[in-house]
Amino acid sequence: MEQTGWGGEWITLDAQGAMNVPPNPNIGFIEGDGTGPDIWAATRPVLDAAILKAYGGSRKIHWGELLAGEKAVEETGHPLPMKTIDMIRKCVVAIKGPLTTPVGTGMRSLNVTLRRVLDLYACIRPVRYFPGIPSPVRHPERVDMVVFRENTEDVYAGIEWESGSLEAEKLAHFLYDNFNVTLPERAGVGIKPMSPTGTKRLVRQAIAYALQRGLPSVTLVHKGNIMKYTEGAFRKWGFELARDEFADRTVAESDLQEGKSPEGKVVIKERIADSMFQQVLLRPEEYSVIATPNLNGDYLSDALAAQVGGLGMAPGANVGDEAAVFEATHGTAPKYAGLDKINPGSLILSGVMMLDHLGWAEAATLIQQAMERTIGEGIVTYDLARQMQGAKEVGCSRFGRAIIEHMD
Numbered sequence: 001m002e003q004t005g006w007g008g009e010w011i012t013l014d015a016q017g018a019m020n021v022p023p024n025p026n027i028g029f030i031e032g033d034g035t036g037p038d039i040w041a042a043t044r045p046v047l048d049a050a051i052l053k054a055y056g057g058s059r060k061i062h063w064g065e066l067l068a069g070e071k072a073v074e075e076t077g078h079p080l081p082m083k084t085i086d087m088i089r090k091c092v093v094a095i096k097g098p099l100t101t102p103v104g105t106g107m108r109s110l111n112v113t114l115r116r117v118l119d120l121y122a123c124i125r126p127v128r129y130f131p132g133i134p135s136p137v138r139h140p141e142r143v144d145m146v147v148f149r150e151n152t153e154d155v156y157a158g159i160e161w162e163s164g165s166l167e168a169e170k171l172a173h174f175l176y177d178n179f180n181v182t183l184p185e186r187a188g189v190g191i192k193p194m195s196p197t198g199t200k201r202l203v204r205q206a207i208a209y210a211l212q213r214g215l216p217s218v219t220l221v222h223k224g225n226i227m228k229y230t231e232g233a234f235r236k237w238g239f240e241l242a243r244d245e246f247a248d249r250t251v252a253e254s255d256l257q258e259g260k261s262p263e264g265k266v267v268i269k270e271r272i273a274d275s276m277f278q279q280v281l282l283r284p285e286e287y288s289v290i291a292t293p294n295l296n297g298d299y300l301s302d303a304l305a306a307q308v309g310g311l312g313m314a315p316g317a318n319v320g321d322e323a324a325v326f327e328a329t330h331g332t333a334p335k336y337a338g339l340d341k342i343n344p345g346s347l348i349l350s351g352v353m354m355l356d357h358l359g360w361a362e363a364a365t366l367i368q369q370a371m372e373r374t375i376g377e378g379i380v381t382y383d384l385a386r387q388m389q390g391a392k393e394v395g396c397s398r399f400g401r402a403i404i405e406h407m408d
Contacts, residue, residue, distance in 0.1 A: 008062030011092040017321050019092060021358050023059045028066040028087055032097020034332025035396075036069075039344035040097050042400030046367060047351045049404045054363040064091070068110060069099040080110055085117055088323055095326045095354055097347060098333075111327070112158065115151045120318035120325060121198065122205045123149040123294075125301040126353065132375045133309040134387035142285040143307050146215075148206040149297025151318060153198045154230075156294040160190035194230040194293060199237040205319070206291040207246050210266045217261075218242075218250075219269040221276045221292035221300065234293050235270055242268045273300075280304055305329070312342075312383050315349035317357070324357055326350040340395040343381040345371070348403065370406040374399070377406075 009022035029044070031037045044063065051059055066084045073079050088094045099110040114120065125147040129140040137143075161168040168189045175181040183189065206218050220239070224232030242250045251262060253269045261267045269287075271279060273296045280287065280303070292300060305314035311330035318325045328347040336342045348367065355364035375384075378391040379402045385393035394402065 006062050006064045008060070010090060013092065013322065019358075023055075024062055025093070025358070026062050026064055026091055027354075028064050028084075028091040028094035030066050030068045030084070030094065030096035030099070031071065032328070032332065033069040033071075033100040034098060034334040034337045035342040036097030036099075036328075036332060038336075038338065038340055038342055038396045039328060039347045042344035042396045043095075043347045043351055046348050046400050046403050047355070047363075050355070050363040050366040050370075050407060051360065053407055054360070054366055059360065059363075066094065066096075068096070068114075080113055085114075088114075088118060088325065092322070093324050093326075093354060093357065095347070095351060096328075098328050098331055100332050112156060114325060115318050118318075118320060118323050118325070119152065120320040120323065121150065121152045122202055122319045123147075123151045123297060123301075124205075124209075124317045124319055124353070125149065125297075125304075125329065126315060126349075127301070127304040127308055129308040130313065130372055130375050132378065132388065133313065133380075133384060135307055135309065137281065137307050140308050143280070143304060145280075145284065145287050145304065146209065146289050147297055147301040147304065148202055148209070148289065148291045149301060150198060150202045150234075150292070150294050152294075153194050154294035155190055155192050156298075157191070157193055159193065161188065163188040192227070192230050194234055196233075196237045199234050199293075200241040201321075203238040203241045203291050204245065206289050207242060207250060207266060207268075210289045211246075211249055215266070215288040217253075217267040217269055217287065218289045218291055219271055219276070219287050221271050221273050221290055221296055223273045223296065225272055231273075231293060231296075238291060239268060239270075276300065277303060281307070301329075309345075309384065311346060312381070313345040313349065315346055315353050317350065317353050319357075324354075326354040326357070340397050341382060342396050343383050344396050344400055345381075348400070366407050367403065369408065370403045373406040374402045 006026040008024040008026040011025050012020045014020060031040045066087055067075055068080050068084050072081055128144045163186050171189050172183045210218050220235050222231040222235045224235045250266045250268050253267050305311050314329045316327050316329040327350055330346055333342055352364045352367050379394055380391050381399050382393055385391040
């Protein structure tokens with residue numbers, strides 16, 4: 001494989017899957033489509049400045065561009081070249097801007113394809129409030145939680161057939177002939193798979209995350225009261241995993257004595273999905289880590305982001321056992337492409353997650369604190385400025401520079 005032009009050393013994994021991160025790692029980046037180049041141009045200097053300030057030149061990321069999306073089509077004729085997949089595996093860690101996702105027709109989502117091909121089974125979405133950001137709720141400061149969304153199963157597995165297709169008709173006949181199940185005429189059909197393996201590895205990551213950070217609870221969010229053998233099984237397998245692998249460090253909420261958690265143990269809770277949407281609005285302080293199937297997690301993480309400033313301030317990561325890709329969680333916003341206008345906060349905060357993942361917490365903290373100071377002084381992009389009295393509206397690149405200026 002071609003490996004020239006990177007300049008650093010490669011991250012490696014030991015026999016247990018733990019990362020060995022050199023002081024000068026090669027890390028891949030995908031600019032993304034639409035406003036992707038704008039927000040990446042604002043993000044990269046922030047990450048580099050924080051690393052330099054935190055470590056005085058003893059650590060440095062060597063960036064290598066990876067092609068995907070429209071730029072890849074222009075240069076290679078394919079939206080997701082195999083070389084990009086291979087290089088993400090080689091890098092172990094990568095970061096990306098938003099990629100165009102066709103709606104209703106055409107190729108499947110590039111984001112979903114990346115997750116499936118690389119088996120990035122955990123979509124991790126931390127949600128927290130930065131003081132000064134406008135919010136539709138009264139107490140956004142109470143929102144501080146992390147959503148672990150299963151990435152490879154559920155309806156997002158993409159097992160579906162179009163209305164009127166031969167495959168849909170065959171499946172409808174099979175269901176009727178073998179199980180006496182009658183579907184509506186010309187129904188499109190999808191299959192919702194959930195497995196013990198897929199569920200348990202997600203819940204394992206969520207519990208390990210809570211334990212490493214001293215967080216009080218992990219809540220399994222499901223719709224098992226209706227879908228008993230998929231979402232209900234997610235709940236069952238989640239509790240099994242906690243009992244079998246973390247028995248000495250976790251306790252089920254139902255086993256608490258007088259509602260009090262033993263010191264040093266993570267409480268494993270469960271909530272029905274529709275009820276949980278109310279809970280994160282009314283009592284968000286009661287939840288710290290959420291583990292949930294794919295579709296629930298998609299809705300829930302976006303709804304939480306709306307409470308703390310919207311997707312422009314919502315970071316995300318897709319993490320598997322052999323690779324991790326950090327990404328902006330919003331769309332490509334093509335009408336703003338090249339205007340140096342869009343909020344780069346999502347990608348910058350995804351970079352913060354990436355630095356934490358590398359074990360470079362000092363640099364990550366510098367960026368978070370500098371962003372708080374920047375927003376606290378009312379220096380924000382248009383999406384926030386139009387909702388904040390007395391704000392100083394700046395462009396995408398200027399917002400990034402302001403964060404650098406506010407680093408201690």
